[in-house]
Amino acid sequence: MGFGNIGVSINSALNKPTESPFITAAILKCAAIEERLSHVSPDSWEACRLKTSVAATMVALGVKLDASELLLRHGLAMAMPSAVSELFAAKLGGLAGINTAKVSISETEPSCAIGYIKKRGDLFIESEPIPRAIPVWFLPQSVRTPLTTNPLDSSFPDMLNAIDERLRVWLHSQLDKPSPMSRSQYSDFPAVAESDPIVLRAAMWNSPARLVIHAFRAMLYCSYAHSSNVLVNERGAAYSIDHEKLVFIDGTDDIAELFDAVRHSSKVLAACRQISQLTRGDIERSLSGIDWRIWKHEPAVFNSPGPAIDYFSTRLAAWKRYFPVEAIDLVA
Numbered sequence: 001m002g003f004g005n006i007g008v009s010i011n012s013a014l015n016k017p018t019e020s021p022f023i024t025a026a027i028l029k030c031a032a033i034e035e036r037l038s039h040v041s042p043d044s045w046e047a048c049r050l051k052t053s054v055a056a057t058m059v060a061l062g063v064k065l066d067a068s069e070l071l072l073r074h075g076l077a078m079a080m081p082s083a084v085s086e087l088f089a090a091k092l093g094g095l096a097g098i099n100t101a102k103v104s105i106s107e108t109e110p111s112c113a114i115g116y117i118k119k120r121g122d123l124f125i126e127s128e129p130i131p132r133a134i135p136v137w138f139l140p141q142s143v144r145t146p147l148t149t150n151p152l153d154s155s156f157p158d159m160l161n162a163i164d165e166r167l168r169v170w171l172h173s174q175l176d177k178p179s180p181m182s183r184s185q186y187s188d189f190p191a192v193a194e195s196d197p198i199v200l201r202a203a204m205w206n207s208p209a210r211l212v213i214h215a216f217r218a219m220l221y222c223s224y225a226h227s228s229n230v231l232v233n234e235r236g237a238a239y240s241i242d243h244e245k246l247v248f249i250d251g252t253d254d255i256a257e258l259f260d261a262v263r264h265s266s267k268v269l270a271a272c273r274q275i276s277q278l279t280r281g282d283i284e285r286s287l288s289g290i291d292w293r294i295w296k297h298e299p300a301v302f303n304s305p306g307p308a309i310d311y312f313s314t315r316l317a318a319w320k321r322y323f324p325v326e327a328i329d330l331v332a
């Protein structure tokens with residue numbers, strides 16, 4: 001398939017409804033709740049309260065999912081053209097200490113491509129292969145999916161159990177997206193590394209490295225990091241790819257809501273705070289030097305750097321208010 005000798009062309013549908021950015025918040029909330037449950041005795045009042053809040057969180061998510069599908073039918077607005085978004089996130093991710101793939105854009109079909117190529121309109125987005133790495137989809141399911149144990153139990157009312165079960169299955173299915181590539185595409189990732197505990201720990205849906213990736217994508221309001229959008233290399237480093245969909249969101253209420261849901265989780269807070277090391281200057285740098293033709297390539301809320309810099313800087317400023325770098329103690 002594809003372009004040149006080694007390049008791989010990616011056939012993908014844009015605007016898949018299930019890639020809604022708010023799923024990232026759901027994943028971070030689940031990570032926060034799981035962490036708290038692990039610290040309390042199973043029979044305690046606190047455990048009971050937390051388990052009920054799992055169900056409540058899931059119900060809220062279900063309602064939001066329906067609403068987002070409605071929104072999609074009416075057309076979700078992207079903040080910037082897809083090629084700009086890929087370039088921006090790859091650079092900004094690097095500045096936040098997140099591993100990403102190198103991305104380049106061309107107006108003509110790359111003749112000797114070595115990477116993964118998406119065609120968007122008449123532009124080609126090429127993502128450089130990550131050496132000796134594999135999408136986490138190819139690792140065991142226990143690594144890929146959250147909430148492997150049912151947090152509720154038979155002592156809970158049937159309704160809560162049923163809601164929890166249904167929505168956990170839904171969240172599993174969201175996080176667990178089959179890879180569009182075959183395993184043989186990643187032949188430089190040794191089979192033996194698939195059972196290496198260091199690799200498996202890094203690939204866990206709630207590992208520290210994956211939480212930072214989720215946090216980064218939440219700050220950007222990006223499509224989420226499911227099992228085909230995260231790779232792990234043989235040494236246990238996690239990589240975030242596919243940032244073309246930065247959905248426009250009016251205001252920063254989503255960040256306030258996220259904070260409220262994860263404020264008691266030291267693991268999730270630590271991940272979120274890592275993103276707060278970014279500055280407005282980093283955003284400016286990451287959006288500079290992009291050809292105006294790429295900016296104008298497709299209609300988006302922002303088709304030039306100035307307003308896009310303001311928009312993402314406003315999101316970053318809100319993020320920093322809720323997740324300040326210097327905070328060490330848990331917020332009460």
Ligand SMILES: Nc1ncnc2c1ncn2[C@@H]1O[C@H](COP(=O)(O)OP(=O)(O)O)[C@@H](O)[C@H]1O
Nearest residue numbers: 010012101116127128129130135179181228242
């Ligand atoms: N830099 C890369 N390194 C390794 N695999 C990649 C890379 N970029 C893309 N892929 C593979 O191609 C698939 C699709 O690419 P992606 O950018 O996620 O596009 P989409 O999900 O929109 O189709 C990924 O799930 C992954 O398997």
Ligand SMILES: [Mg+2]
Nearest residue numbers: 228229241242
């Ligand atoms: Mg993808």
